[in-house]
Amino acid sequence: QQQVKQSPQSLIVQKGGISIINCAYENTAFDYFPWYQQFPGKGPALLIAIRPDVSEKKEGRFTISFNKSAKQFSLHIMDSQPGDSATYFCAASIPNSGGYQKVTFGTGTKLQVIP
Amino acid sequence: SAVISQKPSRDICQRGTSLTIQCQVDSQVTMMFWYRQQPGQSLTLIATANQGSEATYESGFVIDKFPISRPNLTFSTLTVSNMSPEDSSIYLCSVVGRATEQFFGPGTRLTVL
Numbered sequence: 001q002q003q004v005k006q007s008p009q010s011l012i013v014q015k016g017g018i019s020i021i022n023c024a025y026e027n028t029a030f031d032y033f034p035w036y037q038q039f040p041g042k043g044p045a046l047l048i049a050i051r052p053d054v055s056e057k058k059e060g061r062f063t064i065s066f067n068k069s070a071k072q073f074s075l076h077i078m079d080s081q082p083g084d085s086a087t088y089f090c091a092a093s094i095p096n097s098g099g100y101q102k103v104t105f106g107t108g109t110k111l112q113v114i115p
Numbered sequence: 116s117a118v119i120s121q122k123p124s125r126d127i128c129q130r131g132t133s134l135t136i137q138c139q140v141d142s143q144v145t146m147m148f149w150y151r152q153q154p155g156q157s158l159t160l161i162a163t164a165n166q167g168s169e170a171t172y173e174s175g176f177v178i179d180k181f182p183i184s185r186p187n188l189t190f191s192t193l194t195v196s197n198m199s200p201e202d203s204s205i206y207l208c209s210v211v212g213r214a215t216e217q218f219f220g221p222g223t224r225l226t227v228l
Contacts (some may be wrong), residue, residue, distance in 0.1 A: 024171050032215055043119070043207050043219030044158070089157065093215065098163060098171065101215045105158045 003027055004092050006106030013113050020078040021109045023090035026071065030092035032101060035064065035075050038087045040109075047088070048075070080113045087111070117142055117210050119220035127226045128198055135194045136210030136223045143188035148209040149181070152222070158207065166222050198227045 001028075005024045013019045034049035050057045050064045050073065057064045063076040077084055088109045093101040118141040128134050138147065142152040147163040161181055162170040184192045195202050208220040 029149050034126060034217070041221070041224075043209075043221050045219070049216075098146075098165075100163070100211060101217075103160070107157045108155075 003104045004090060004106045006090050006109060008109060009107070010110045011112070013077075013080045013111065014083060015080060015113055015115050017080050017113075019068075019075075019080045019111055019113070020085065021075045021090070021111070022072065022089055023074065023106050024070075024072045025092045027092070028071070030095050030104075031095065032093045033064070033066065033073050033092050034093070034103075035062075035090040036091060036105075039087065044089060077111075080111075082113045082115055083111050084099065085111055116214055116216075117144065117218040119208055119210065119218060121206075121208055121220040121223050123223060124221065125224040125226075127228060129228055130199055132197045132198055133194055134198065134225060135192050136206050136208075136225075138190045138191045138220055141211055144210040145188070146211060147185065147191045147209075148217075149183065149193045150207040150209060150219075151204040152207060154204070161193070161206075168171070175206075195225065198225075200227045203227045 035047045036044035037047045038044040048059050048062045052068050061078045066073045090106040091103050093103040094103040120139045122137045147164045150158045152158050160173050161176045162172045164170045164183050164185040166185045166188050182194045203226050205222040205224050207222045
């Protein structure tokens with residue numbers, strides 16, 4: 001069962017533009033929502049994360065907007081640069097009985113920023 | 116943060132053979148996770164490995180196909196057994212740091228012919 005839906009699958013943005021990636025979740029028990037950035041040949045790396053008690057979090061050019069009632073969250077990349085070209089995964093996690101956060105990943109968005 | 120290395124970084128294997136992937140972490144961690152990322156797809160958790168206990172497998176993954184060892188707090192191995200072309204994927208090792216941040220290794224790219 002797909003619990004975190006991500007769109008779009010791919011995105012092309014002009015340099016300096018805004019990249020927007022959207023995610024929706026089903027399980028209201030999720031309590032942590034990270035975004036990961038993955039470059040070819042590398043493992044995913046945490047980019048920014050938010051908890052559901054906050055509606056927005058900004059770190060540099062990256063902003064997460066969170067709508068708890070709609071069960072949606074999105075990543076905004078301001079002033080997009082060619083170096084931002086990568087695959088982005090949203091994720092949602094829930095405390096597990098084994099004592100760790102069980103993470104469910106979205107399907108990924110391949111972003112290409114063109115000069 | 117945690118620095119994770121994996122060996123091999125990539126391999127091409129024949130159908131029916133097995134491959135063992137090693138994961139080394141630069142600090143002691145309680146839990147290590149193994150993920151599979153099929154080409155152009157998302158990450159799927161295979162199993163969680165605790166030191167000193169049997170690994171816990173997710174639905175759709177079994178120990179006979181993906182045996183895992185966790186001999187100490189900085190090392191784990193994942194074996195992909197009796198491989199078929201459908202096992203061609205990137206296999207990622209992961210650990211959790213403080214405040215739930217998850218760190219990933221660079222991955223092992225496996226191609227099965």
